[in-house]
Amino acid sequence: LAKTTQPISMDSYEGQEVNITCSHNNIATNDYITWYQQFPSQGPRFIIQGYKTKVTNEVASLFIPADRKSSTLSLPRVSLSDTAVYYCLVGFYSGGGADGLTFGKGTHLIIQP
């Protein structure tokens, strides 16, 4: 199982772009990269998923270099409501199995006014 490493915490300000990087040196050929967001007293919520290059949705962008050993979640123009814990997961989402289910401790992002 590919292990991920991400910063424990980050601070930023409203209106800024925030980039959170995740390292996954042992990523396998079939693995996808998925990011989740969690607010206090709620379950994690899916943000974005990708395999290579760049993926963008209405919430965030995900940048994955060619070697796929890291990935960067980019949140454009953050607001106070983006204060949350962000988790990076790596795994192959086949029909069964526990692959890609290790959440780790995540990155606690704090947005200040």
Next chain:
Amino acid sequence: DVKVTQSSRYLVKRTGEKVFLECVQDMDHENMFWYRQDPGLGLRLIYFSYDVKMKEKGDIPEGYSVSREKKERFSLILESASTNQTSMYLCASRDMTQHFGDGTRLSIL
């Protein structure tokens, strides 16, 4: 939208009791999961199920069991609750991504 519903948001039980936590999903997903979340430890996988009546141990199964009699329902059972099982319990179901319930905050006194 996928909906994963956990039966209780808050639960208080006593040491030694048998405790049932229920989870229901409405998207016909084959895979369902139980996690616990504790401060400083992140989410840890207790058990998961990839089909009816099938179950697999996660990282911390000791003191827990599960039941999956119907596809939409996955139950976590604390056979004899202990104070160190006081925690937030999260259920999820999965297609390409995991969909979580809002959690049950369980206190064992």
